[in-house]
Amino acid sequence: MEIKIAESAGFCWGVKRAVNIATQALKRGKVLCLGELIHNSREIKRLKALGMDFVEDIEDVGKGDTVVIRSHGVSPGVIRYLRKKGAEIVDATCPFVKDVHEKAMRLEREGYPVLILGNPRHPEVIGIAGHVREPLIINDMEGIRRLPKFPKLGVVCQTTLNMNFFKEAIAELSLKVKELKVYNTICRATAVRQKETRELAGQVDLMLIIGGKNSSNSTKLYQISKSVNPRSYHIESKEEIREDWFKGVNVVGVTAGASTPQWVIDEVVEYLKDLSKGGELSGRGVCKTTGGKL
Ligand code: SF4
Incomplete structure (x- = not known):
């Protein structure tokens, strides 16, 4: 055979980088990670054995705790809240995800309503959404077809979005939006x-x-x-x-x-x-x- x-x-580059950053932080002492650092139960077990704790709720982070932000990133509100609580932040957000944050904010500054193509429950999408005031989030063609006509619309997407869905969605949107500005933010690794x-x-x-x-x-x-x-x-x-x-x-x-x-x-x-x-x-x-x- x-x-x-x-x-x-x-591992893609961004996840490798996040694991390295977290491993370095672990050398300095106890570290909390907001959510799973990576979606792999066996790697999580290995990191736990090295002294990493995983918390789902920001309320579980206390003053003086070191918190790793994983490659998916978070909204600015979460960072502000953690700082206010007195936590030390180790930011392992993938630079490609940060780029999506920047692009979404730029679209908003330029006056485009922002549409995020992606899973509204995925932490990366929740993090992107937190960077703009009233984002639309759509995950399937049915949602795209249901959208009303827009004079202008700006689009970014989840870095792991399926390319075929992206192409189909943009083709459909171009028929119903007069001024469409699209950033293809699908990560090349994906x-x-x-x-x-x-x-x-x-x-x-x-x-x-x-x-x-x-x-x-x-x-x-x-x-x-x-x-x-x-x-x-x-x-x-x-x-x-x-x-x-x-x-x-x-x-x-x-x-x-x-x-x-x-x-x-x-x-x-x-x-x-x-x-x-x-x-x-x-x-x-x-x-x-x-x-x-x-
Ligand atoms: S954006 Fe790309 S490189 Fe970064 S974590 Fe996601 S898949 Fe990996």
Whole structure:
């Protein structure tokens, strides 16, 4: 069996940076993180073992606490509130997300009502929305079609938005808005990962998408893969893999969401190699990451 691993699989630059910033802060003492630093339960467990505590509510942050703001970012109101409480802020917001904040504010200053394309419950979208006064937030084509006509409208989007939805939404909006100003703020890391997943899914017999079930970008990769290759499986770890999935499989594709640590990917690849050696699978191939023969 040949194992093909997407080159973009795993931590993106922004998540890598956030984990590094948080790890450095942990060296100075106890650290709180507002929400999960990354959407991966096993990495969270590892960080907890290093002394990181995770809180969901800003009320749980007290005077003198060190708080990490994760790559998704937060609204300015949250930062102001934490400062007022006397907390020390370690800001690991991804610079690409900060760029979306800037663009949304610029659109508002220029007099455009701001539309955010994205999931209104996602922390990144909540953070972007907090930078403008009355944002509209839409997550599907039905919502776009229901929008009334606007003389002018400015658009930004969640960095992990599906590119096809973005294109469809903008095409529809251009028919109902006289002056439309659009910033495509989909992160390139996301676009590349989605493109590679689509291509890889079409070249292999089976696809494994590794990532937290609560990770929006991993779920999107799974949906894209499944639409191309019905034998696509979303797993968090090697323990979820079932040997009977691999009957008749000669080539398996592996990709992983932006919050999946390399060590989790390595575990899955090692498992696949062992499975192959154990005679459950046939054929020989080259693992792209290790270059090792199977
Ligand atoms: S996906 Fe892009 S925007 Fe999001 S954290 Fe990673 S690099 Fe930053």
